[in-house]
Amino acid sequence: KQEVTQIPAALSVPEGENLVLNCSFTDSAIYNLQWFRQDPGKGLTSLLLIQSSQREQTSGRLNASLDKSSGRSTLYIAASQPGDSATYLCAVFSGSARQLTFGSGTQLTVLP
């Protein structure tokens, strides 16, 4: 059974810092990995999708990497802003049941 872990659970940084969020998964037989952002009381916003054959994806100030063999992904946020404050969820799509398994998220606070 796929398990996804995110470290740290919470992170507080001053505005302008670069930061890295970590995600690990137990079963490397994945279709893809997706990073989401969730604001309080809202739905999930898809940030980046990395296919199993890819090593990284970039969108603006965000860069996500994937090391499938070691079961790890990182989300790099450059020049953080207070508007980046949210919970970031890593999710892995895998298995014969074709199911998205979520980590428990990293709650990010960017201080002005």
Place this chain on the structure above:
Amino acid sequence: DAMVIQNPRYQVTQFGKPVTLSCSQTLNHNVMYWYQQKSSQAPKLLFHYYDKDFNNEADTPDNFQSRRPNTSFCFLDIRSPGLGDAAMYLCATSRDVQAQFFGPGTRLTVL
């Protein structure tokens, strides 16, 4: 803009009174999902439709059912809501095993 729409955004129901949540999409995706998310927890998959094929998760209570009358619409029916069913319900869509796109969610309160 193509999107996933959920109605209502907020639903209040009484203990045991059936409730239906709706989801529609303009993405023309063939897969639709329903998730339950409780406070400070990750979303939990309830079931999904792959085209017309219904796939129920093993631990989804019988109290929860779903209908997909056409490609664009999917409904979540809770036959007899209990206090433990109070949660955010999220609908998502995808094209096969590609990226999932989520709606804004329906916050369900059970009195």
